Amino acid sequence: MTTLASGTVKDTGPVTGASVKRARMISRPLQYLALVLYMIFLGFPLLFLLTTAFKTSRELQSPNPGFLPTSFDLQNFVQAIEKANLFTAAGNSLIVAVCTTVLVTLIALPAAYALARFRTKLRGIATGWILLSQVFPFILIIIPLFLVLKNIGLINNLAGLVLVYTVWSLPFALWMLQGYIVGIPVELEEAGAMDGASRFRTLRTIVLPLLAPGLVATSLFTFINSWNEFFFALVLIQDPSLQTLPLALARFVGAEGQVQLGQLAAASLLATIPSLVFFLLIQKRLTSGLLSGAVKG
Amino acid sequence: MTATIAPPAATAPRPPRRRRRRAGGPAGGSGRDAWLLVLPALIPIVIFSVYPLVQGILLGFTDARAGYNLPINFNGIDNYTKLGGNTLFWNSFGIGLLWAFSVTILQFLASLGLALLLNLNLRLRWLARTLALVPWAMPPVIIAIMWRLMLNPSYGPINQGMRALGLPGDINWLGNASIALPAVIVVGVWAGMPQTTITLLAGLQSVPTELHEAAAIDGANAWRRFWHVTLPALRPVIVAITTLDLIWNFNSFALVFVLTAGGPGGTTMLPMLFAYNEAFRYGNFGYAAAMGNVMVVVIAIFLFLYLRGQMRSRNA
Numbered sequence: 001m002t003t004l005a006s007g008t009v010k011d012t013g014p015v016t017g018a019s020v021k022r023a024r025m026i027s028r029p030l031q032y033l034a035l036v037l038y039m040i041f042l043g044f045p046l047l048f049l050l051t052t053a054f055k056t057s058r059e060l061q062s063p064n065p066g067f068l069p070t071s072f073d074l075q076n077f078v079q080a081i082e083k084a085n086l087f088t089a090a091g092n093s094l095i096v097a098v099c100t101t102v103l104v105t106l107i108a109l110p111a112a113y114a115l116a117r118f119r120t121k122l123r124g125i126a127t128g129w130i131l132l133s134q135v136f137p138f139i140l141i142i143i144p145l146f147l148v149l150k151n152i153g154l155i156n157n158l159a160g161l162v163l164v165y166t167v168w169s170l171p172f173a174l175w176m177l178q179g180y181i182v183g184i185p186v187e188l189e190e191a192g193a194m195d196g197a198s199r200f201r202t203l204r205t206i207v208l209p210l211l212a213p214g215l216v217a218t219s220l221f222t223f224i225n226s227w228n229e230f231f232f233a234l235v236l237i238q239d240p241s242l243q244t245l246p247l248a249l250a251r252f253v254g255a256e257g258q259v260q261l262g263q264l265a266a267a268s269l270l271a272t273i274p275s276l277v278f279f280l281l282i283q284k285r286l287t288s289g290l291l292s293g294a295v296k297g
Numbered sequence: 298m299t300a301t302i303a304p305p306a307a308t309a310p311r312p313p314r315r316r317r318r319r320a321g322g323p324a325g326g327s328g329r330d331a332w333l334l335v336l337p338a339l340i341p342i343v344i345f346s347v348y349p350l351v352q353g354i355l356l357g358f359t360d361a362r363a364g365y366n367l368p369i370n371f372n373g374i375d376n377y378t379k380l381g382g383n384t385l386f387w388n389s390f391g392i393g394l395l396w397a398f399s400v401t402i403l404q405f406l407a408s409l410g411l412a413l414l415l416n417l418n419l420r421l422r423w424l425a426r427t428l429a430l431v432p433w434a435m436p437p438v439i440i441a442i443m444w445r446l447m448l449n450p451s452y453g454p455i456n457q458g459m460r461a462l463g464l465p466g467d468i469n470w471l472g473n474a475s476i477a478l479p480a481v482i483v484v485g486v487w488a489g490m491p492q493t494t495i496t497l498l499a500g501l502q503s504v505p506t507e508l509h510e511a512a513a514i515d516g517a518n519a520w521r522r523f524w525h526v527t528l529p530a531l532r533p534v535i536v537a538i539t540t541l542d543l544i545w546n547f548n549s550f551a552l553v554f555v556l557t558a559g560g561p562g563g564t565t566m567l568p569m570l571f572a573y574n575e576a577f578r579y580g581n582f583g584y585a586a587a588m589g590n591v592m593v594v595v596i597a598i599f600l601f602l603y604l605r606g607q608m609r610s611r612n613a
Binding site: 027031041043048106122134140147148171228249253261279 | 328330332339342346347349350354357417419422424427429435436439442444445449452519541545572582590592593
């Protein structure tokens with residue numbers, strides 16, 4: 001599945017006969033038309049968010065605002081940062097996402113290795129748990145979790161959020177990582193062992209460098225998920241000075257008036273940038289890693 | 298994490314036998330080593346997700362309420378008899394099913410179309426592919442904010458476009474009880490397309506070219522090749538991704554919470570929103586957990602019927 005992105009150039013049909021060519025003369029324009037329609041559906045809202053962020057409040061209130069902003073106005077960004085307390089929220093989000101990512105990576109790495117390399121019942125149990133955890137609505141988990149965290153004083157506490165995110169990112173991080181480890185030929189490790197290297201040394205000098213790209217992808221994906229998460233944060237954080245970015249933005253929506261649309265767009269744009277950048281960095285590896293099993297299995 | 302951003306990893310339940318090595322692992326470790334390595338992950342998962350989950354299911358049979366030191370008593374099926382007569386909840390349930398099925402089906406059709414196009418050698422394919430992936434990276438809250446701008450009655454480009462075409466351009470998309478749900482469903486489709494598209498695209502790329510060639514030589518046209526070659530080959534992937542989409546959509550929260558908060562007049566009150574309000578607005582923990590239990594049972598029944606139907610038609 002590594003070909004997913006760059007793509008083996010594969011046409012659906014064979015290239016035989018004049019009738020096929022004629023059919024293609026008709027179907028190609030239609031295919032391009034469909035592709036353009038898809039791109040409008042997917043891309044236009046993004047473009048609109050972008051242009052709104054740069055519009056002045058007068059433009060936003062005019063009965064017939066143009067699509068493009070008349071000037072490159074950064075006023076919205078400045079005001080959004082002041083009003084929505086974006087810096088504090090971004091700081092909180094950053095702390096939570098980074099701590100979660102570090103914890104998840106440290107805990108998941110040895111466990112993923114065990115899942116990938118040892119023949120135990122763990123594998124089945126882990127798979128079962130990952131699937132099961134998808135089916136149950138979070139309302140069932142959040143109520144007892146809320147009670148547990150309240151008892152140990154971790155409500156309204158970023159550490160509590162880190163704990164919850166870590167636990168809920170783990171199954172998936174484990175799954176991704178063990179997939180990457182399975183992809184590293186076990187013979188390399190055996191060769192290392194045969195040459196007299198210790199287990200730890202084999203892992204550090206042979207496995208880890210090969211695993212690095214997968215490890216980065218897993219970590220960044222964990223980061224993105226924590227950065228974007230809303231439901232747990234909504235329930236567990238009430239103190240405005242502790243709220244994460246999605247919470248701050250959701251509260252900002254309530255205060256929305258026509259004038260504030262620009263600020264809302266600007267704030268949203270700023271909050272999306274980190275996850276978007278990370279996502280584009282890892283997307284090839286992510287999609288190939290996730291899907292290899294589904295397709296080849 | 299939340300259902301909407303949950304990873305599609307579960308589409309990839311690798312058959313365990315494929316990778317099973319001889320017992321003991323590579324450099325001669327033992328089962329005990331494996332447990333030792335897994336322990337740091339196992340302990341937090343058991344304490345903070347398995348235990349709460351079991352606890353949550355049990356809470357559904359109690360009268361637990363928010364507040365300090367209130368006694369919690371088991372009350373058997375009281376919550377469920379009470380739920381039976383709660384028309385608001387069943388309304389919300391119906392809305393949830395309508396939402397989950399509509400979004401899943403539309404998402405599947407739209408994604409299949411896009412995946413087929415992306416699998417062709419078209420120009421600008423890279424751009425379409427990147428655009429299709431972006432919603433995956435965006436926080437659901439921001440997707441909702443973006444669409445609130447799009448659907449804004451006076452400023453939004455959709456109404457402006459309709460005005461330009463001479464159509465009634467003053468529709469309050471999210472505020473009108475009869476259009477809010479369809480509008481929200483479109484946003485749901487937009488938000489969930491990446492995972493579905495990428496999964497289907499990967500499936501398409503694994504369909505052997507030889508099959509197509511053979512069918513073409515036998516005189517099958519493009520449509521028949523799609524119907525008799527591509528679709529059957531794609532079937533396991535389709536079943537996996539639509540199953541997951543259905544679960545995620547039924548359990549989704551953030552998107553609609555920010556878009557409409559369940560309004561207007563409860564017409565977009567998904568079951569998750571309903572249960573959230575019950576638990577954290579009114580403090581009825583036990584009752585809300587009971588709703589969660591009903592949701593699990595219903596989604597499990599649908600999954601069972603769907604997967605069994607798929608099995609049967611495959612064996613037929």
